[in-house]
Amino acid sequence: MTSLNEKVAIVTxxxxxxxxxAARLFAQHGARVVVTARRQAELDTLVGEIEANGGExxxxxxxxxxxxxxxxxxxxxxxRFGGLDIAFNNAGAVGPLVQIDALERSDWNDVIETNxxxxxxxARYQVPAMRRRGGGSLIFTSSFVGHETAGMPGMxxxxxxxxxxxxxxxxxxxxxxxxxxxxxxxxxxGTDTRMATFENDEQRAFVEGMHALKRIARxxxxxxxxxxxxxxxxxxxT
Ligand code: NAP
Numbered sequence: 001m002t003s004l005n006e007k008v009a010i011v012t013x014x015x016x017x018x019x020x021x022a023a024r025l026f027a028q029h030g031a032r033v034v035v036t037a038r039r040q041a042e043l044d045t046l047v048g049e050i051e052a053n054g055g056e057x058x059x060x061x062x063x064x065x066x067x068x069x070x071x072x073x074x075x076x077x078x079x080r081f082g083g084l085d086i087a088f089n090n091a092g093a094v095g096p097l098v099q100i101d102a103l104e105r106s107d108w109n110d111v112i113e114t115n116x117x118x119x120x121x122x123a124r125y126q127v128p129a130m131r132r133r134g135g136g137s138l139i140f141t142s143s144f145v146g147h148e149t150a151g152m153p154g155m156x157x158x159x160x161x162x163x164x165x166x167x168x169x170x171x172x173x174x175x176x177x178x179x180x181x182x183x184x185x186x187x188x189x190g191t192d193t194r195m196a197t198f199e200n201d202e203q204r205a206f207v208e209g210m211h212a213l214k215r216i217a218r219x220x221x222x223x224x225x226x227x228x229x230x231x232x233x234x235x236x237x238t
Pocket of ligand 1: 012013014015016017018019036037038039042062063090091092093102113114141142143144145187188189190191192193194195196219
């Protein structure tokens with residue numbers, strides 16, 4: 001079994017969907033986990049579930065757009081669990097699905113802040129902590145949107161943020177490899193979470209049809225890839 005024994009992880013976007021599934025899976029495989037999102041109650045429920053299954057986790061609610069919160073998460077990993085080995089920077093938001101001339105500057109800024117600038121902020125605090133540990137694994141959730149050759153309608157800000165994330169990840173991977181810090185982007189296909197809401201059956205069928213498996217993923221399936229990237233099983237993957 002893939003082991004995360006002795007490892008400490010931060011998982012963002014853990015109140016729901018992919019992050020929630022990943023936090024549970026990481027804990028199940030032995031990691032001690034700091035979970036975060038804005039909704040405290042959902043995080044408390046998650047921590048309760050992890051503890052009931054014999055795992056260890058703490059919840060720190062907050063906003064990944066804020067430097068102070070990202071700093072606090074790293075401090076919590078170090079003070080409560082002794083260090084930081086893994087960060088699954090997964091929180092994200094789509095923003096309004098509208099044409100460019102209807103997209104408000106404030107909505108553009110919000111999507112870029114949530115999906116891209118948050119990654120920069122998180123890495124600024126996580127990398128020094130991983131250095132203190134002698135290495136680590138940074139994982140960022142990008143998306144097939146912004147990467148596939150065909151664009152998706154109404155998703156300009158989201159696509160730009162997720163494509164930008166891939167650029168950031170490539171740069172960090174080349175900067176940090178010599179320090180045994182691996183950096184990867186996970187690009188899920190459509191995944192059955194609150195984010196993937198469809199207006200009607202036709203729209204759902206269209207998105208399912210874009211995927212080779214002719215369905216969208218369960219969050220637990222995407223979490224398995226995050227587990228691989230977090231663990232030493234992916235020791236040459238960056
Ligand atoms: P989800 O169920 O809506 O989860 C999004 C998570 O991000 C929630 O836990 C949310 O928690 C958190 N979050 C959003 N804004 C935040 C903020 N400002 N500060 C802190 N936490 C914040 O959607 P999901 O599908 O699991 O999304 C996870 C990641 O996968 C995202 O990066 C998304 O872009 C990416 N992705 C999803 C799909 C898909 O089809 N679902 C496909 C490709 C990529 P709170 O609301 O409690 O803050």
